[in-house]
Amino acid sequence: MLALDRLKLALAQARRESSLVGVMFLDLDNFKHINDTLGHDAGDNLLIEAARRISSCLRGTSTVARLGGDEFLVILPGLTGPEATSQVAERILKTFAPPYLLNGQEVFVTTSIGISVFPNDSDNSGTLLQHADAAMYQAKHKGKSAYALFAPEMTEVSHERLQMESLMRRALEQKEFELYYQPIVRTESGQLCSAEALLRWNNPGMGMVMPDRFIPLAEETGLITPIGEWVLREACLAAIRWKESTGTDIGISVNVSPRQFRDPGFVDTVMNALKASGLPPQQLELEITERLILDNTIETADILRQLDQSGIRLSVDDFGTGYSALSYLKSYPFDTLKIDKSFVQDVMKEREDASLVKAIINMAHSLGLSVIAEGVEEEAQTHFLQQEGCDYSQGYFYSRPMPENEFQEWLKTNHRAL
Ligand SMILES: [Mg+2]
Numbered sequence: 001m002l003a004l005d006r007l008k009l010a011l012a013q014a015r016r017e018s019s020l021v022g023v024m025f026l027d028l029d030n031f032k033h034i035n036d037t038l039g040h041d042a043g044d045n046l047l048i049e050a051a052r053r054i055s056s057c058l059r060g061t062s063t064v065a066r067l068g069g070d071e072f073l074v075i076l077p078g079l080t081g082p083e084a085t086s087q088v089a090e091r092i093l094k095t096f097a098p099p100y101l102l103n104g105q106e107v108f109v110t111t112s113i114g115i116s117v118f119p120n121d122s123d124n125s126g127t128l129l130q131h132a133d134a135a136m137y138q139a140k141h142k143g144k145s146a147y148a149l150f151a152p153e154m155t156e157v158s159h160e161r162l163q164m165e166s167l168m169r170r171a172l173e174q175k176e177f178e179l180y181y182q183p184i185v186r187t188e189s190g191q192l193c194s195a196e197a198l199l200r201w202n203n204p205g206m207g208m209v210m211p212d213r214f215i216p217l218a219e220e221t222g223l224i225t226p227i228g229e230w231v232l233r234e235a236c237l238a239a240i241r242w243k244e245s246t247g248t249d250i251g252i253s254v255n256v257s258p259r260q261f262r263d264p265g266f267v268d269t270v271m272n273a274l275k276a277s278g279l280p281p282q283q284l285e286l287e288i289t290e291r292l293i294l295d296n297t298i299e300t301a302d303i304l305r306q307l308d309q310s311g312i313r314l315s316v317d318d319f320g321t322g323y324s325a326l327s328y329l330k331s332y333p334f335d336t337l338k339i340d341k342s343f344v345q346d347v348m349k350e351r352e353d354a355s356l357v358k359a360i361i362n363m364a365h366s367l368g369l370s371v372i373a374e375g376v377e378e379e380a381q382t383h384f385l386q387q388e389g390c391d392y393s394q395g396y397f398y399s400r401p402m403p404e405n406e407f408q409e410w411l412k413t414n415h416r417a418l
Helices: 002-017 031-038 040-055 083-095 125-141 154-171 211-221 224-246 258-262 266-277 298-309 327-331 351-366 379-387 404-413
Strands: 020-028 063-068 071-079 100-102 105-107 111-118 147-149 177-186 192-203 207-209 251-256 284-289 313-319 336-339 370-373
Touching: 002 020, 002 063, 002 071, 002 111, 002 125, 020 040, 020 083, 020 125, 031 040, 031 105, 031 258, 040 063, 040 071, 040 083, 040 100, 071 083, 083 111, 083 147, 111 125, 125 147, 125 154, 154 192, 154 211, 177 224, 177 404, 192 211, 192 224, 211 224, 224 251, 224 258, 224 266, 224 284, 224 404, 251 313, 258 266, 258 298, 266 284, 266 298, 298 313, 336 351, 351 370, 351 379
Parallel strands: 111 147, 192 251, 251 284, 284 313, 313 336, 336 370
Antiparallel strands: 020 071, 020 111, 063 071, 100 105, 177 192, 192 207
């Protein structure tokens, strides 16, 4: 409230002096992810340090306020030209470059900045804030650690976001979500052993929406919980249908997002999906990303243990792309490592990638874990992986993700299937 009052005063003064006022909206990038993985205490320390860094870039007449969550407002009064706001924004981005020390770990945190200027963009404090917010989303969209000056067409972007959120709220009822399935095969024989369920959103207006476009928003809004529940239920039922049509057990892998995992009802949701479908727990594998595991809280360990004890398989997804704190591999009950496709794709071209993949396979095996290579696209890669004893493979070489009817067809017609 003090900040908004100061903004009004700054506008009144600027009117008298015919000067400009810069309004900046800052949002830390991936803050939720820090909270989710390192815990709320680390998140709070980060906010304090971030506030200190922002303040260090400003003159005494400026105001910094935390608006809530990881959002900060900066008021720059008495400017002589709009370009001064860009200079401040660049200083702030620079001061965010060094890592933060949280729980004894170095963590890199960036910020996205949206800027509006009085009187160029609006002469009203509320509208200036809205415009700075819209510009901030534009900065996030640029790839984060960026700033953007408000432009009139940006109000459409924030409108689009709101619209996407409301469409997503209705998508479950309207049955617009669909699961695609990508085969996971034994590297040695090429035979199918399981499939990864991948979420797609089929919206009449937007067409086919890929998860990277809507999952972050689903996490932000909490919609990930009902969506994730639907995915688990559907995926288990699909595995049962495949058993009925082929007479063979085919496992199913389901991706779990950090927010979904942290939901207090998560374990129950998984158990209910198994019970409702009749799928044996050994045939369900939950894929968990490294960044989720790094949250060393008792709850994480406890949830993983409960899932493990019920017989469900657990895998580390995108292995090698996160913080790769290897100690969790011995303390948590994982069954499988999925080597990220960024390593697999260059095993034939880059000696270093080949060495890394080899090392990961050896390490996993000596810890009693099996290994899935993701993103296998060429035959030569399969030979390499066979030679190195990689247990399972997944990728376009075998098959793209397919909608269920195609997957069923693939099961019937492909010699690799069974
Ligand atoms: Mg996955």
